[in-house]
Amino acid sequence: MNTLQLILIGTIVMLSLGIFVVVMVVLQQKQVVQYKLKLKDKDLQIQKERLVAVLQGQETERKRIAEDLHDEVGAQLSVLKLNLNHLQQLAGNGEKERIKETKEFTDTIIQQLRFISQSLHPTTLENLGLSHALDSFCSLMNKNKQIAISFKTDGTTYPVDREKALNVYRVVQEVMNNVLKHADAQHVFITYQSTPGLLTIRVEDDGNGKLVDQYGESRKKTGHLGLKNIESRLNIIGGNITFVKNSPAGTVAEIRVENYQPVV
Numbered sequence: 001m002n003t004l005q006l007i008l009i010g011t012i013v014m015l016s017l018g019i020f021v022v023v024m025v026v027l028q029q030k031q032v033v034q035y036k037l038k039l040k041d042k043d044l045q046i047q048k049e050r051l052v053a054v055l056q057g058q059e060t061e062r063k064r065i066a067e068d069l070h071d072e073v074g075a076q077l078s079v080l081k082l083n084l085n086h087l088q089q090l091a092g093n094g095e096k097e098r099i100k101e102t103k104e105f106t107d108t109i110i111q112q113l114r115f116i117s118q119s120l121h122p123t124t125l126e127n128l129g130l131s132h133a134l135d136s137f138c139s140l141m142n143k144n145k146q147i148a149i150s151f152k153t154d155g156t157t158y159p160v161d162r163e164k165a166l167n168v169y170r171v172v173q174e175v176m177n178n179v180l181k182h183a184d185a186q187h188v189f190i191t192y193q194s195t196p197g198l199l200t201i202r203v204e205d206d207g208n209g210k211l212v213d214q215y216g217e218s219r220k221k222t223g224h225l226g227l228k229n230i231e232s233r234l235n236i237i238g239g240n241i242t243f244v245k246n247s248p249a250g251t252v253a254e255i256r257v258e259n260y261q262p263v264v
Helices: 003-090 093-120 123-128 130-144 162-183 210-218 224-237
Strands: 148-153 187-194 198-205 239-245 251-258
Touching: 003 093, 003 224, 093 130, 123 130, 123 162, 130 148, 130 162, 130 187, 162 187, 162 198, 162 210, 162 224, 162 239, 162 251, 210 239, 210 251, 224 239, 224 251
Parallel strands: 148 187
Antiparallel strands: 187 198, 198 251, 239 251
16 A cells, blocks of 8 residues: 555545544534523423413402402492482482482492402403403493493304413403503404404504504513513413504504414
8 A cells, every 4th residue: 555545545534533523513512502492491481380370379369359349348338229228218308319429429339349350350251251251341441431442353253262361351451551541542442353273352542652652662671561461471372462553543452362272
């Protein structure tokens, strides 16, 4: 074997070793990246589980308070109204008017109590589903006469997963709170649409349109306008929300949730 052949063989061996080293380094780096991604996914999963636990705790406490308001305070107010009815029958002409005013004030308190109880724990959501719960929510808001709300559904009856329905309901509540506080709107239109794979809810107002800019600014801050709460809930259920300016005025918030039906 001459010198040229030895050099050629040595070169091939060195190239092979070099390629082997490069491949090993690449594989090692790939394993490191995969390990880091796995840790990141695990950390995100832990954070999600913690958030779900916190939200479930909040819902449990809300349910307890709502039941106490309905069973205890609501019952006592109903007894008070019955006593006022009895007193009105026994009272003289001068006192009847004052008792009537007290009854009307009591009715207002009872109505407000029902609204608070329903907001804390929407029993309609458990019994009749998301669409009916949102319709009931709009009716209660209209009775408060703060703003005129119209609810429209496409008539579909696809079932919504219980956890996803509750989170969507809370998101709509939060959006409405922001409209009431910041939009200076007179009317709100809530539209419910669903296909077998996609649930879409639009909240449109005729206000000043400033919510779009404020929502954009709030993404740079923490907890501003409740957007963090909105996005956290939607992240849990794989949904998203977008905000655009309405025409001719106001804001449109569109909530979209894919694969929203219960897993059979």
